[in-house]
Amino acid sequence: xxxxxxxxFDLRPGERLGLVGESGSGxxxxxxxLMRLHKPPARIAGxxxxxxxxxxxxxxxxxxxxxxxxxxxxxxxxxxxxSLNPVMRIRDQLADGIRTHKPGDSRDDLAERIQAQLARxxxxxxxxxxxxxxxxxGMKQRVAIAIGTSLSPSVIIADEPTSALDVVVQRQxxxxxxxxxxxxxxxxxxxxxxxxxxxxxxxxxGVMYAGKLVELAPVHDLFTNPQHPYTxxxxxxxxxxxxxxxxxxxxxxxxxxxxxxxxxxxHPRCPSAFEPCDxxxxxxxxxxxxxxxxxxxxxEAA
Amino acid sequence: xxAFLEMANVSKVFSAGIIRRQHTVAVDDVTMTIDxxxxSILAVAGESGSGxxxxxxxxxxxxxxxxxxVIYRGQPVDDLSREQRRTYLREIQPIFQDPFESYNPFYKxxxxxxxxxxxxQLAATKQETTRLIHEALDMVGLQPAETLGRFPHQLxxxxxxxxxxxxxxLLRPRLIVAxxxxxxxxxxxxxxxxxxxxxxxxxxxxxxVYITHDLTTAYQIADNILxxxxxxxxxxxxxxxxxxxxxxxxxxxxxxxxxxxxxxLPWGAEGEIAGDxxxxxxxxxxxKFVDRCPAAFEPCAGQRPLLFHEHLSRAAACFQxxxxxxxxxxxxxxxxxxQLTSQAxxxxxxxxxx
Ligand SMILES: Nc1ncnc2c1ncn2[C@@H]1O[C@H](COP(=O)(O)OP(=O)(O)OP(=O)(O)O)[C@@H](O)[C@H]1O
Ligand SMILES: Nc1ncnc2c1ncn2[C@@H]1O[C@H](COP(=O)(O)OP(=O)(O)O)[C@@H](O)[C@H]1O
Ligand code: SF4
Ligand code: SF4
Ligand SMILES: [Mg+2]
Ligand SMILES: [Mg+2]
Numbered sequence: 001x002x003x004x005x006x007x008x009f010d011l012r013p014g015e016r017l018g019l020v021g022e023s024g025s026g027x028x029x030x031x032x033x034l035m036r037l038h039k040p041p042a043r044i045a046g047x048x049x050x051x052x053x054x055x056x057x058x059x060x061x062x063x064x065x066x067x068x069x070x071x072x073x074x075x076x077x078x079x080x081x082x083s084l085n086p087v088m089r090i091r092d093q094l095a096d097g098i099r100t101h102k103p104g105d106s107r108d109d110l111a112e113r114i115q116a117q118l119a120r121x122x123x124x125x126x127x128x129x130x131x132x133x134x135x136x137x138g139m140k141q142r143v144a145i146a147i148g149t150s151l152s153p154s155v156i157i158a159d160e161p162t163s164a165l166d167v168v169v170q171r172q173x174x175x176x177x178x179x180x181x182x183x184x185x186x187x188x189x190x191x192x193x194x195x196x197x198x199x200x201x202x203x204x205x206g207v208m209y210a211g212k213l214v215e216l217a218p219v220h221d222l223f224t225n226p227q228h229p230y231t232x233x234x235x236x237x238x239x240x241x242x243x244x245x246x247x248x249x250x251x252x253x254x255x256x257x258x259x260x261x262x263x264x265x266x267h268p269r270c271p272s273a274f275e276p277c278d279x280x281x282x283x284x285x286x287x288x289x290x291x292x293x294x295x296x297x298x299x300e301a302a
Numbered sequence: 303x304x305a306f307l308e309m310a311n312v313s314k315v316f317s318a319g320i321i322r323r324q325h326t327v328a329v330d331d332v333t334m335t336i337d338x339x340x341x342s343i344l345a346v347a348g349e350s351g352s353g354x355x356x357x358x359x360x361x362x363x364x365x366x367x368x369x370x371x372v373i374y375r376g377q378p379v380d381d382l383s384r385e386q387r388r389t390y391l392r393e394i395q396p397i398f399q400d401p402f403e404s405y406n407p408f409y410k411x412x413x414x415x416x417x418x419x420x421x422x423q424l425a426a427t428k429q430e431t432t433r434l435i436h437e438a439l440d441m442v443g444l445q446p447a448e449t450l451g452r453f454p455h456q457l458x459x460x461x462x463x464x465x466x467x468x469x470x471x472l473l474r475p476r477l478i479v480a481x482x483x484x485x486x487x488x489x490x491x492x493x494x495x496x497x498x499x500x501x502x503x504x505x506x507x508x509x510x511v512y513i514t515h516d517l518t519t520a521y522q523i524a525d526n527i528l529x530x531x532x533x534x535x536x537x538x539x540x541x542x543x544x545x546x547x548x549x550x551x552x553x554x555x556x557x558x559x560x561x562x563x564x565x566x567l568p569w570g571a572e573g574e575i576a577g578d579x580x581x582x583x584x585x586x587x588x589x590k591f592v593d594r595c596p597a598a599f600e601p602c603a604g605q606r607p608l609l610f611h612e613h614l615s616r617a618a619a620c621f622q623x624x625x626x627x628x629x630x631x632x633x634x635x636x637x638x639x640x641q642l643t644s645q646a647x648x649x650x651x652x653x654x655x656x
Contacts, residue, residue, distance in 0.1 A: 022491060028458065134318055136351035166349040166515030167559035171570055193492075196518075196561035200569040220565050237493055238563045239518045241545065249493035 011155065011187045016178070018202030018219070019191045020234070022254045026211040027191045028077075028159050074153035076145050076161050083144075084132040090143050091128035094118075098150050113150070121146045121176055141165055142173060152184050159191045174201050195238045199223055207231045210255050210265035217290035227292045229272045264295065272296060304376035306338040306476060306509075307361065307394070311370035311632075313533075314356050328356035330533035331370070334634040336361075338476055341509040342640065343500070345520035345541065347556065348530035354513045357530070358481045361511065362396050363387075392422050395475040397466050397483045405454035405462065412450050414469050422473060438468035441501075443494045460491050467495055471502060478502065481513045496523050517556055521545045526638040529553050532590045535609065539616030539637040549618045551595045589621070597622060608632065615639055 011017055021027050077083065085093055094114045098105070105113070115125050121142040132140055141162070149156060158177065162170040174197070181188050192198060198205055199219060206216045207228065215228040226232040233250045252269035255261055261268055267277040276282075276295050284291050285299035292299075314329040330353075336344070346354050359365045360372055363379045372379045374390050382390055405414060415435045418424075425431040436446045442464040454462060463483060470478050480499065484492040500523050502508040514520050520527055521541050528538040529550065537550040548554045561569050588603040589595070595602065601621045608628040609617040617629050617637045629636065 022460075130318075136355075139351065166352075167517070167556060167561070168349050170515075171559050171561070194561070196563040199563045199565045199567075200561040223563065223565055235563065239493070239522050240563075241518055241521055241557075241560070249491070249497070 011189055013154070013187050014181070014185050016181070016188045016190060016201060016203050018198040018205040019189060019208060020193055020195065020198055020205065021208030022193070022234075022250075027193075027208055029211075072153055073155045074148045074151070074157065076148035076156070076158040082140070084140055086132050088131070089128065090118075090130055090132070090135075093143070094128070094147055094150060097147050117146045117150050118143075120149070120180060122172055142169075142176075145173065145177065149180055152186075154184065154186050155189070156181065156186055157189045157191070160193070161190065162192075162194075162197065170197065195235060207234065210260050212265065212293065213284070213291075214266070214293045215291065217292075221288075221290060227290070227297060228266075228294050229270050229296070230266050233271075264293075305335045305373075306375065307336040308373040309334050309360070309370065310373060312360055312367045312372060313369045314353075314360060314365065315368040327533045328353040329360060329367075331632065332357065332535060332634075333370075333632055334528070334638070336477060336509055336511070338509070340640045341503050341507045342525040342638070343503055343510045343512055343523055344638070345524035345527040346511060346513045346530065347515060347517055347520055347527055349515060349556075351532075352530040353533040354530060355481055356533075358396070358479045358511065358513055361477075361479050362394055363390065392473055393476040395470040395473050395478050397463075397470050397478060397480040407454055409453075410450070411452055411454055411457065411462075411465050414465060415450075415472060418469060418473055424472065434472060435468075438472040439465070441471060442468045442498050443491075444468065464491075464495060467498060471498075474506065475508060477509045477511065479511045479513070482515070483512070484514075484516075484519065492519065499523065515556075517545055518560060525640075528634065529556070534590055534619065535634065536591065536620070537616065537618045538609070538634050539613065540639050543613055543616040549612055549616065549623065550591075550620050551597050552591050553618075555594075589619075609634075611637070 019027055084090075091111075091114050094117055095110055098110060098113055114128055118125055118128055123139065123142055123146070127135065127139065127143070132143075135143070145158070145161060148158070156177070161177065162173050165173060177188060177190075178201070180186070190198070190202060202219045204217065205219050205222045206213050207222075207230065208214065209230050215222065215226070215231045217227075222231065223235065226235055230250075237249055250269060255265055255268075261278070263276070263278040263280055264270070264273070264282050267273045270277065274295065280295070282293045282295045284293045285297055287297065287299040309332050312329060312332050313327065316326045316328055318324050318326065346357060348354055356365070360367055363372065363374075366380060374382065374386075377386065379390065405411065412435075415438070416431065419431045419434065425434055435450075439446045439449055444461065444464050449457070449461065449465065457465070467480075467483060470480075478499070483499070484495050496519055499510055499512065503510055512520065512524055524541050526539065527541050527544045529536050529544065529552065531552050537544055537548065537553045544553060545557065548557050559570060587605060589598070589605075589607050592598050592602045597620075599621070601607075601624075605621075607619045607621050607624070609619045609632050610623040610626040611629050612618050612623040612626045615637050617634065
C-alpha cells in the first residue's frame with residue numbers, strides 16, 4: 001500500500017508551508033519520509049528530496065544522513081513531547097543532540113547553549129533540571145521543539161507541533177517558531193490539521209487526501225477561493241463560535257490506504273463528481289501559482 | 303438521593319525538589335457535583351499546566367486529593383470496598399490526552415478492547431464480545447476489518463484515539479472523562495468523534511467531562527464549562543454565558559487567542575500582557591492572574607478573589623464583579639445547567655440539547 005503517493009512540492013528558504021489533511025491521510029508518513037526516518041515495513045519506492053548544498057537526501061548513506069539530521073533538517077515528530085526519555089533530565093536530553101553534532105564544545109559552551117535554547121522556547125532555565133513527568137504537556141512539547149531546533153537547522157519539519165497545546169501557548173510557540181525561523185532564514189514545514197492555526201501561520205498551504213497532495217496554494221487564496229472540493233469541505237467543517245450547529249463532518253469515510261478508490265480518490269465523497277472522476281486519476285494542474293488535482297480544473301499540467 | 307460523583311473542596315498539591323522544596327497547587331479547592339439523573343457535558347478548559355489533567359485524575363481515582371474529598375455514590379473514594387471500587391472503575395471511563403500512552407506496543411490494538419470486555423464480563427460468549435467490539439468501532443467511524451489485528455504504531459494518531467473512544471463506550475459507563483480527546487485529529491474527524499461523544503449523552507445518558515483547550519469545540523458540544531487558571535476555577539457556568547460573553551480577563555484572553563480560519567483576521571488580543579503562562583509560581587496572596595491582567599486594579603494584589611455569582615448561570619473569580627454575592631461554599635452546582643434541584647426526569651434540558 002502507498003501511504004504517500006507522488007507528492008511533489010518545493011519548500012523555499014524562509015517560507016512557512018502548512019500541510020493539512022484528514023487523519024491517516026499520510027501527513028506524518030510524508031514528514032518522516034522527508035527525513036528518511038520511516039520504519040520498516042515502510043519504504044520509499046521512489047522520488048527525491050533535494051536539499052540545498054546536500055543534493056538528494058534519498059541517496060545519502062547512513063553517515064551522511066546522521067550528519068544532516070538536526071544540523072540541516074530537523075524534525076519535531078508528532079507527539080514528540082511524549083517521546084522524551086522519562087528518566088533523563090531535560091538538560092541532558094538537550095545536551096545529547098548537541099553533543100553528537102558538536103563534540104568539541106566545552107562544558108560551559110554546552111551549558112550556555114542549553115540555557116539559550118530553553119529561553120528560545122520560552123522556558124525558565126530551571127526547567128533544565130527537571131524530568132519530563134514534572135512538566136505539563138505544553139512544557140514538554142516546548143522542550144521537544146527546543147531539541148529539534150538546537151542546531152539551527154535550515155529546514156524544520158514540525159509534525160503537529162502544537163496540537164496538544166492550549167491556544168495561548170500555541171500562539172506563543174508558533175511565534176517562537178516564527179522568530180527562530182526568521183533568525184535562521186530556515187524553511188518550516190508545518191504538518192497539522194487545525195485550519196485556524198494554518199490560516200494564521202502559513203504562507204502557503206498544501207492539502208493532502210489519501211496520500212496525495214490535492215491542492216497547493218498561497219494561504220489567502222486557499223481560504224478565500226478553495227478550488228478542490230475536498231479543500232472546500234474541509235474549510236466548511238471548521239467549527240466557529242458564531243453559531244451553534246451540528247458539527248459538520250465530510251460525509252463518508254476517508255479511504256484506507258490499502259483500498260484507494262480508482263480514478264479520483266475523493267470521488268465517492270465528492271459532491272461535484274462527474275463522468276471522468278471514477279475512472280481517470282486527475283493530474284495536478286497549475287494556474288496562478290496554485291496547483292490543483294481535480295477534473296474540474298483542466299489547466300496546464302504542473 | 304445521593305449524587306453520582308462529587309468533589310468537595312478538593313485540592314491537589316504536588317511537591318518537587320529535594321533541596322528547595324517547591325509546591326505546586328495543581329487543583330485548588332474545587333467543589334461540584336456530577337449527577338446521574340440529568341446527564342450533561344461539562345467542559346474543563348484552561349491552558350496547559352492549569353490543572354485539567356490533575357482534575358481528571360482526581361475524578362478517576364488515579365491520584366488521591368491532598369485535601370477535600372472525591373465522593374462516589376455518597377462514599378469517599380478512599381473508603382470504597384473492593385467490590386464498590388470495581389464498579390467505580392467501570393462506571394467512570396477515561397479517554398486520555400495521548401492515546402499512544404494507553405497502548406502496549408507489543409500487543410495488537412484488539413488487546414485494549416478485549417481485555418476490559420473480559421475483565422468486566424460484558425458478554426457471555428466470544429461472538430457476543432466481538433459483536434460489541436465491532437459495534438463500538440462502528441460508532442466512532444472505524445472499520446473493524448482494518449483496525450483489528452494491527453499494532454498501535456500501524457494506526458495514525460487519529461485512528462488510535464478513536465479506538466480509545468470505542469473502548470470507553472464499550473464499557474457503557476455513567477461518566478466519561480475525556481482528556482483532550484481530539485487534540486490530535488483533524489477538523490472533520492474531530493466532528494465525528496465529538497458527535498459520538500454527544501450521542502453518548504443523548505442516547506445512552508452518559509455524562510461527559512470534556513477536557514480541552516479548544517473553546518470552539520467546547521462551545522459546540524458542552525452544556526457547561528469550567529475555566530481553570532493555575533489550579534483555580536476562574537469562571538464557570540453555561541457555555542452560552544462563559545464562551546460567548548466571557549467576563550473573567552483570563553477567559554477573555556483565551557477566547558481572543560483562538561486562531562480564526564481566516565488569514566485576514568488578527569490572532570490575539572490588544573493590550574495583552576505577556577507573561578509565562580506555564581510557570582506555576584503564584585504569589586501567596588492576591589489574584590493568580592494579576593501579573594498578566596490588563597484590568598488589574600487596587601484590590602487585586604492583596605487578596606484572592608472569590609467566585610462571584612455574576613449572572614444566573616455564571617460565576618467569575620474577579621474583583622470586577624465583587625458587587626455580586628460570592629457563590630455559597632464556592633460550590634459550582636448553582637451555575638451549571640440543567641439545575642440539579644430540578645431533578646424531574648426528562649425535565650428542563652440545558653441549552654445545548656437542541
Ligand atoms: N508502520 C506502519 N505500518 C503500516 N501502516 C502504517 C504505518 N504507519 C502508518 N501507517 C498507515 O499509513 C496511513 C498514514 O498514516 P500517517 O501517520 O502518515 O497519517 P497522518 O496523516 O499523519 O494522520 P494523523 O493526523 O492522525 O497523525 C494510515 O492509514 C496508517 O494506518
Ligand atoms: N505527578 C506530578 N508531579 C509533580 N507535579 C505535577 C505532577 N502532575 C502535574 N504536575 C504539575 O501540576 C500542574 C498542573 O498540571 P496538569 O494537571 O497536567 O495540567 P493540564 O492538564 O491543565 O495541562 C503543572 O504545573 C504540573 O507541572
Ligand atoms: S476529480 Fe472529480 S471527484 Fe475528484 S475532486 Fe474533482 S470533481 Fe470531485
Ligand atoms: S481580580 Fe483583578 S487581577 Fe484578577 S482577573 Fe480580576 S481584575 Fe484581573
Ligand atoms: Mg500524523
Ligand atoms: Mg493535560
